[in-house]
Amino acid sequence: MNKTLLAVCVGALMSSPALAQQDGESTTSAQLEKLLEQMEQLQSRVAELEEQLAEEREKEVEKEVVIVKQDETSTSDTANAEVAPRQRITNNTALAARVERLEEDVEAAQNAPITIGGAVRAQYVWEDYNDANKDRGGDLDFDLIRIDYSGSIGDVILSAQYRWFQYMESVQHAWVGYNFDENWQGQLGITKVPFGVTPYNSNSYFFSSNFYVGLEDDHDAGVKLRYRDPEWDFDIAFFKNDEQGGVDGFVSNRDDRYAYDPVGVRFADEGIYDTPTLEVAESNSFAARVARKYTLADDQSFEWGLSGQFGQMNDGVDDVGDRSAWAAHGVYSVDRWTFMGQVSQYEYDMDMANDGIVVGAYAFYDTIPSKATLYTANIAYSLPVKFGPITNLTFYNDYSLMTNKRDGTEDTFMNVLGMAVSAGGLYTYFDLVTAKNQPFVGGSMVGDADETNTRFNINIGYYF
The missing domain is CATH 1.20.58 (Methane Monooxygenase Hydroxylase; Chain G, domain 1)
Structure with missing residues (x-):
C-alpha cells in the first residue's frame, strides 16, 4: 500500500x-x-x-x-x-522557381504576346452630283470602327482585322503565320493577294481604280509563301476561294465585304446594280509577285516588279470560266518624294454570253467590264512639321485610268488631289476627287457618261 x-x-x-x-x-x-x-x-x-x-x-x-x-x-x-x-x-530552389514563374506571368500580363489595336473613323462628304447633299453643304457621317489583332505566341504569328460600318460588318484579313528563317514566312488564312505596288497602289483614302476591280488590297482565303531581303521580294500563293467561302459560303450577304470580288455574271436584261441571277465566285486561284529593289543612295531607292494571277470561276456546281490578271510596276523614292506607276490588265473568260462581271463590296453590287486595262501614276511629298500635335503633312496626287473595256463603254478615270495630316493617333485625309464613270464618285465602271463628277472628302481616323 x-x-x-x-x-x-x-x-x-x-x-x-x-x-x-x-x-x-x-x-x-x-x-x-x-x-x-x-x-x-x-x-x-x-x-x-x-x-x-x-x-x-x-x-x-x-x-x-x-x-x-x-x-x-x-x-x-x-x-x-x-x-x-x-x-x-531543394525547397528554396522550388520556391525560387515559383517566384520566377510569377514574375514571368506578371511580365506576360504587362507585355501580352497578342496586341490589340484598331481605329475609329468619321468623314465629311460634299458631292456635286448629289443635289440634296450639295444643298445641305455636305454631310458628316460615321465611317467605321475596326479592331486589329497582331503578335505571336511561341513561333506562331497572328494578324487579323475586323470592321464595323453603319451598314455592314466584314473581316478584312485573318491569318496565322510562321517565320521559317529571317527571309521566309508562311501565311495561312484570309491573307493579302500579292499584286502590283504594295502595300497600296495609291496615297489617298480612295485607293486607285484597281481597288474597284479587285486588284488592290484584296484578301482571299488560302496559303502564301513570302521571301524578303534587301534586294528581292517574292510571293507565291494559292487561294481556295474568296474570304466569304466562295459562292456557297455561309454568309447572309455576299456584298458585305471589305474588298471587291466577283460574285456573279451580268446578263443583258439586268441593271448595273442588280443582284445577279447567276452567282459565281473565284476558285482555285494562283498568284505570284516578284520585285527587285535598288538602294541608289541613302535617300534614294527604286523598285520594279511583275505580278500575275490565274484561277477558275465556279457557280457552286461546276467551273464556268477562267480569270487572269497581270501587272508591271515601278516605285522611285528620292528624299521626301515618292513616284509610283503601274500598268495592269485583267480578263474574265466566261462560258456564257454576258454584259460584264458583277462585283460586290460595301453592301451593294456593281458591274465591271469582263476585260480592261488600267494605268496609275501617283506622286507624293512628305513634309515633317511641328504645328501643335501635327507632325507630318503628306501632299499627293493619284491618277487612275481604265481603258480598252471589252464592253466598249467610255473610259473611267479618277484624279485625287489631297493631303494627309498626322497628329498623334489622328490620321486625316483631305481629298478632292474628280472622276468619270468611277464608283463612289457618282458613276460605275460600265457607265457611259461623258461628264465628270467632283467629291470633296475629309476622312478623320483615330488609330491606336
Missing part, C-alpha cells in the same frame, strides 16, 4: 471514536467488530483513491509525451537544417 495512504489510514483509526474509548477502558468484542468494519471501509476507500491517482498519472504521462514529441519535432527541424541541407536547398 502507498505510504501516504497508510498514514492516512492510521490517522483515521487513531482519531476514530472506538480508539478514543480504548484509552479509558479495555476493548470489547463489539468494539473490535466495529473497528474491523471501519478498517474494511478504509481499505475500500484507499483502493478507490489509488485508481484515481493511477488515472491522473496516465493523463500526466500523455501530456508529457505530447510535449516531448513537440520538442522532438522542433529538434528534428533543427537537426534537418543541419544534417540535411540538400532538402532545404
